[in-house]
Amino acid sequence: MSDVRPEDEVVRICQELIQIDTSNFGDGSGPGERKAAEYTAGLISEVGLDVEVFESAPGRASVVTRLEGEDPSASALIVHGHLDVVPALKEQWSVDPFGGELKDGLIWGRGAVDMKDMDAMILSVLRNFARTGRKPRRDIIFAFFADEEAGGTFGARYAVDHRPELFDGATEAISEVGGFSATIGGQRTYLLQTAEKGLNWLRLVAHGRAGHGSQISTDNAVTRLAAAVARIGAYDWPIELTPTTRQFLDGVSELTGVEFDPEDPDKLLKELGTVARFVGATLQNTTNPTLLRGGYKHNVIPESAEALIDCRTLPGQEQHVLEIVKELAGAGVEISSVHNDVSLEVPFAGNLVDSMIDALHAEDPGAKVLPYTLSGGTDNKSLSRLGITGYGFAPLMLPAELDFTGMFHGVDERVPADSLKFGARVLNRLISNY
Numbered sequence: 001m002s003d004v005r006p007e008d009e010v011v012r013i014c015q016e017l018i019q020i021d022t023s024n025f026g027d028g029s030g031p032g033e034r035k036a037a038e039y040t041a042g043l044i045s046e047v048g049l050d051v052e053v054f055e056s057a058p059g060r061a062s063v064v065t066r067l068e069g070e071d072p073s074a075s076a077l078i079v080h081g082h083l084d085v086v087p088a089l090k091e092q093w094s095v096d097p098f099g100g101e102l103k104d105g106l107i108w109g110r111g112a113v114d115m116k117d118m119d120a121m122i123l124s125v126l127r128n129f130a131r132t133g134r135k136p137r138r139d140i141i142f143a144f145f146a147d148e149e150a151g152g153t154f155g156a157r158y159a160v161d162h163r164p165e166l167f168d169g170a171t172e173a174i175s176e177v178g179g180f181s182a183t184i185g186g187q188r189t190y191l192l193q194t195a196e197k198g199l200n201w202l203r204l205v206a207h208g209r210a211g212h213g214s215q216i217s218t219d220n221a222v223t224r225l226a227a228a229v230a231r232i233g234a235y236d237w238p239i240e241l242t243p244t245t246r247q248f249l250d251g252v253s254e255l256t257g258v259e260f261d262p263e264d265p266d267k268l269l270k271e272l273g274t275v276a277r278f279v280g281a282t283l284q285n286t287t288n289p290t291l292l293r294g295g296y297k298h299n300v301i302p303e304s305a306e307a308l309i310d311c312r313t314l315p316g317q318e319q320h321v322l323e324i325v326k327e328l329a330g331a332g333v334e335i336s337s338v339h340n341d342v343s344l345e346v347p348f349a350g351n352l353v354d355s356m357i358d359a360l361h362a363e364d365p366g367a368k369v370l371p372y373t374l375s376g377g378t379d380n381k382s383l384s385r386l387g388i389t390g391y392g393f394a395p396l397m398l399p400a401e402l403d404f405t406g407m408f409h410g411v412d413e414r415v416p417a418d419s420l421k422f423g424a425r426v427l428n429r430l431i432s433n434y
């Protein structure tokens with residue numbers, strides 16, 4: 001039994017996780033993560049490790065276990081994943097999204113990319129450590145959270161607020177949306193995530209004088225709101241480079257021989273192929289109107305009207321963006337934040353970064369590694385509140401033609417089985433050597 005290598009069981013575990021539907025609709029109506037958490041905890045206790053399953057609300061379960069390291073003075077590393085997935089519309093898929101089918105060398109299903117692939121890699125590696133009795137140098141805390149796809153309120157956020165002792169001694173973390181390869185200028189390049197944009201979901205409410213739709217109205221809430229929304233939506237946010245995006249673009253220039261021109265960013269971005277869409281939004285702030293609501297009858301001017309704006313902010317620019325949105329909204333429009341989360345940016349340097357690069361090079365000699373910014377967010381935002389520095393590192397060596405980044409939350413999510421085995425080997429090396 002002890003000679004089961006991570007790559008021997010990572011594919012099966014990924015398939016079985018996909019087969020447990022953990023759709024997160026964001027309103028508590030989904031199946032929850034309890035079943036997946038029990039499956040995960042079962043795999044951990046089977047190899048003799050203590051494991052804890054805890055719920056933030058009925059059915060919303062997360063899993064944590066700690067593998068003790070040899071050096072009690074070394075800080076702990078958190079290796080985490082999330083158990084939930086975004087919903088899938090069966091009729092749009094060419095396979096059953098919860099079938100976990102292995103077809104033509106690929107594992108298909110919701111979560112194959114985001115992020116039951118990495119969950120399986122983590123589980124296969126920790127099971128190998130337990131079976132062989134090996135000890136990492138430092139404590140490794142393995143966590144599998146609920147609710148990442150709805151901001152982590154019932155998962156990582158809850159754990160940080162209510163169970164911070166689970167992460168005692170930890171200073172760094174690795175998780176999703178980074179470490180995968182893209183082919184840039186013909187060179188396989190791994191994108192290591194060292195920054196995340198912040199988010200601020202704003203609600204705008206405009207007020208005016210209610211009245212009959214046949215009268216002259218100079219104080220119409222719908223008119224006021226519509227004008228505010230149009231100004232915010234059409235605002236031309238300038239391109240601004242952070243240390244991470246500067247390093248990323250410099251690296252891409254070097255690989256392709258194409259210079260970055262802030263007046264024409266697409267010139268360099270198109271060298272990135274399918275990854276261009278993924279990183280394009282990390283060069284500027286965005287403020288997208290996403291919902292309008294107001295009124296109840298064709299001939300009644302309502303007293304108020306409401307809009308929602310999805311703001312995504314570059315590292316350190318949360319306050320700046322809010323001020324500009326307030327200015328654009330103008331007088332008579334109230335602005336409140338419905339949900340917000342911090343931006344993150346850490347240096348592409350240090351022992352952990354070096355160890356991640358070394359682990360990749362050991363399995364893919366000569367590969368290029370670049371830091372990049374994620375336009376969305378991960379549970380690393382929650383962990384950052386405990387002073388923990390997070391990276392996106394779910395290593396996958398991918399075929400050049402696969403539009404991997406386009407499959408996050410997409411239809412027909414799939415990941416090559418060989419990529420998963422590669423990732424398990426890289427992760428195993430990283431945890432063994434760091």
Ligand SMILES: [Zn+2]
Binds near residue numbers: 082114115148176
């Ligand atoms: Zn995810």
